Amino acid sequence: MAIKMDNIDRISDLPSNVIDGILEHLDIQDQVRTSILSTKWRYLWTSVPQLKFDTNFFDSFQYLDNPGPVVVDVITDVIMIHNGPIYKFTLSIPYGDEITMEHLSKWFQILSGRRDIKYLELANFSTAFNQMPDIVFSWKELTDFKFYGFNLSIPPNSCCFKKLVNLYLHCVAFESGALEGLISSCPLLEKLSIQHCDGFEYFDFAAPSLKVLYLDIDQDTKSICLKKAKNLIDLTLVADGGWVSGLIKSLPKIQNLNIHLWFDNKILPIADVIPPMLLKSSFGSIECLKLDGVCLNECRELLYIVSVLKSAPSLVELVIQGYDCIDITPAPDHLEEFECSSCCLNRLQTVDISIKSCPQYAMCLIEFILANSASLETLTFRVGLGPQRVYALVLLGISQDLLLMKRASQRAQVEFLHFGDD
Numbered sequence: 001m002a003i004k005m006d007n008i009d010r011i012s013d014l015p016s017n018v019i020d021g022i023l024e025h026l027d028i029q030d031q032v033r034t035s036i037l038s039t040k041w042r043y044l045w046t047s048v049p050q051l052k053f054d055t056n057f058f059d060s061f062q063y064l065d066n067p068g069p070v071v072v073d074v075i076t077d078v079i080m081i082h083n084g085p086i087y088k089f090t091l092s093i094p095y096g097d098e099i100t101m102e103h104l105s106k107w108f109q110i111l112s113g114r115r116d117i118k119y120l121e122l123a124n125f126s127t128a129f130n131q132m133p134d135i136v137f138s139w140k141e142l143t144d145f146k147f148y149g150f151n152l153s154i155p156p157n158s159c160c161f162k163k164l165v166n167l168y169l170h171c172v173a174f175e176s177g178a179l180e181g182l183i184s185s186c187p188l189l190e191k192l193s194i195q196h197c198d199g200f201e202y203f204d205f206a207a208p209s210l211k212v213l214y215l216d217i218d219q220d221t222k223s224i225c226l227k228k229a230k231n232l233i234d235l236t237l238v239a240d241g242g243w244v245s246g247l248i249k250s251l252p253k254i255q256n257l258n259i260h261l262w263f264d265n266k267i268l269p270i271a272d273v274i275p276p277m278l279l280k281s282s283f284g285s286i287e288c289l290k291l292d293g294v295c296l297n298e299c300r301e302l303l304y305i306v307s308v309l310k311s312a313p314s315l316v317e318l319v320i321q322g323y324d325c326i327d328i329t330p331a332p333d334h335l336e337e338f339e340c341s342s343c344c345l346n347r348l349q350t351v352d353i354s355i356k357s358c359p360q361y362a363m364c365l366i367e368f369i370l371a372n373s374a375s376l377e378t379l380t381f382r383v384g385l386g387p388q389r390v391y392a393l394v395l396l397g398i399s400q401d402l403l404l405m406k407r408a409s410q411r412a413q414v415e416f417l418h419f420g421d422d
Contacts, residue, residue, distance in 0.1 A: 024048060027056055028078065047084030050119075054092045068098030076103075079110050086111065088119040095125040101133070108135045118142060124149035130173075137161075146170075152178045152199075160185035167192050174199030183207055195238075204228070204249075214238075225249040237273070238262070245272045251282035261293030261323070270294050271304040279311035286312045287347075292321040296361045306368060315348050318369075322355035322362065345373040354382040359398055367405050376409040382417045391418075 028051065053075055061067035061074075089111060093099050111117060112135050120142055124130065132147065134155040142161050146168040153175040154160070164186040174197065183189065183205040190209055195216040203215070204225040211231055215224065216238040226232055227250040236258040239247065251274070259273060270291060289312065295301050309315065351369055355362050366381060383398065385391040395418055402414050 024050060027060075028052055029057065029060055046082050048082075049085055050088035050090075051078065051082065051086055052088075052090040054090055055094065058092070058094050058097065071097070072099060072103055075107065079107055085116040086114050087116060088121075089117050090121040092121075092123040093126045095127070097126055099126060101131065105133050105135065108133050112138060116141060119144040121146040122148070122150070147172065151175065152182070154178050154181040154185075162186070163188060165190050169193065169197055170195045172197045172199075180205050207232075221247070223247060223249050226251055236260075239273060246275045247273045248275070248278065251278055253282060253285040255285055256288040257286055258290040259292065269298065269301050269304065271300065276304065276307060279307055283308060283311040285314055287314055288317045289315060290319040290321075292319075293323050294320060295323045296320070296355055296365065297357055299361075302361050302365060305365060309369070309372075310344050313344060313346065315345060317350045318348060319352045320354070320365075322353070322357065345369065345376075347375055348373040349375055349377045351376065351379040352382075353380070354384075356384040359383055359385075363398070363401060366402070370405050370407045370409075370412065370414075372408060373412070374408045376407070376412040378413050378415065380415040380417065382419060384419045 058067075058071060061071050064070060091107075117139055118141055120136070120139065121144075122132075124147075126149075130149065130151045132150040132152050137155055137160055140162060142164050144166045145161065145164060148170040149172070151173045152169075154177075160182060162185075165188055167182075167186065167189060170193075172194075176199070179194075179197075179200045183192070184207075186207075188209050189207055191212040192207070192210060193214040195214070198220070201220060201222045202225070203221065203223070204227075206228045208228070209231060210229045212234040213226075213229070213232055214236045217224075218240040224237075224247055226235075226248070230252050232252045233254050234256040235251075235254050237248075238260040240262050259270065261270065261273070270293075289308070291305070294305065296305075305320070309318075348369070351373075353362055353366065362381070362383075366379065369379065370376070381398075381402065383395070385394060395416075399416055402416055
């Protein structure tokens with residue numbers, strides 16, 4: 001029986017939105033290859049609203065003896081031939097590539113004529129240059145900007161990014177006043193991430209629309225003042241050891257606070273990051289608190305955390321990751337700071353505490369939480385004490401003590417987990 005052939009060109013008859021979706025999910029090399037599918041597809045890739053020259057793109061030329069000139073020509077041709085709007089542009093320059101400042105400036109000059117780019121991502125791993133081209137600051141339609149590995153200075157008479165909403169800065173070296181000038185000229189900025197950047201000692205900038213802030217700093221940062229970021233609700237601070245006491249000078253009433261402390265050998269208390277005087281004024285609205293790198297074997301640290309909890313009546317979720325420090329002093333039997341006239345953590349529902357050292361102080365904290373959390377649903381306590389067979393009696397004692405602790409919430413479940421080398 002003969003089979004009748006179907007001569008319908010189904011791939012050319014696909015709806016336009018389906019074709020656009022296919023092209024947007026392909027690498028630039030595969031987008032160009034679709035030009036051979038049919039006459040209709042020949043030039044469709046030239047109107048895809050995003051251009052992405054990432055690691056995969058550069059890796060595809062590694063089979064050549066000298067890929068540099070070919071890569072430059074391909075990028076230039078693609079940008080020149082593209083005839084539609086470009087809403088998203090990504091360029092990740094690898095280490096050792098032959099792209100120069102002249103090439104970058106040429107491409108940006110062409111792209112600047114489009115005036116429709118909203119998302120720009122630039123990563124520079126090259127050693128040939130490190131200065132951000134000034135022409136970028138004329139792209140007034142940008143809403144998202146990510147860049148890595150550049151030196152940043154604000155050109156004179158620059159109006160910067162009036163529509164920018166999200167800004168991500170990674171391994172950026174700021175010239176004097178550049179960071180302040182950049183942030184203050186972005187009135188709609190809502191999300192800011194600064195990681196491993198140099199050139200600023202004081203963070204005190206006007207950011208009236210800022211809602212989410214991620215700061216990864218080292219000892220060069222002397223102070224953080226967020227008084228001018230009144231709408232901030234989410235703060236993540238990653239701090240390397242060596243900062244001065246009282247790092248954070250002011251805080252708005254935020255909802256989510258994440259603090260990650262990293263040390264070499266010296267233990268630095270979390271109270272040196274956020275002074276106790278800020279607790280009552282700034283912690284009343286906190287709903288989620290995550291502390292990573294605290295030393296629960298220090299009485300001062302433990303009492304500070306208790307003060308934090310007493311100052312956070314809206315707290316719903318608490319996560320504490322203990323720092324692996326030596327147990328120096330015996331745990332207290334009773335302290336006035338652990339007393340509350342009423343349940344001060346009425347909204348707390350989830351608690352997760354992890355430690356890698358002796359658990360006495362952590363047990364005091366858990367006892368305080370269980371006794372003062374009327375809405376608590378789950379408390380997870382993770383202890384790392386080495387091989388379970390060695391510390392079997394210690395772990396059994398912890399389990400028994402947890403069962404005997406008074407609970408303000410009748411539905412509270414306590415999960416005790418051990419992790420270590422078995």
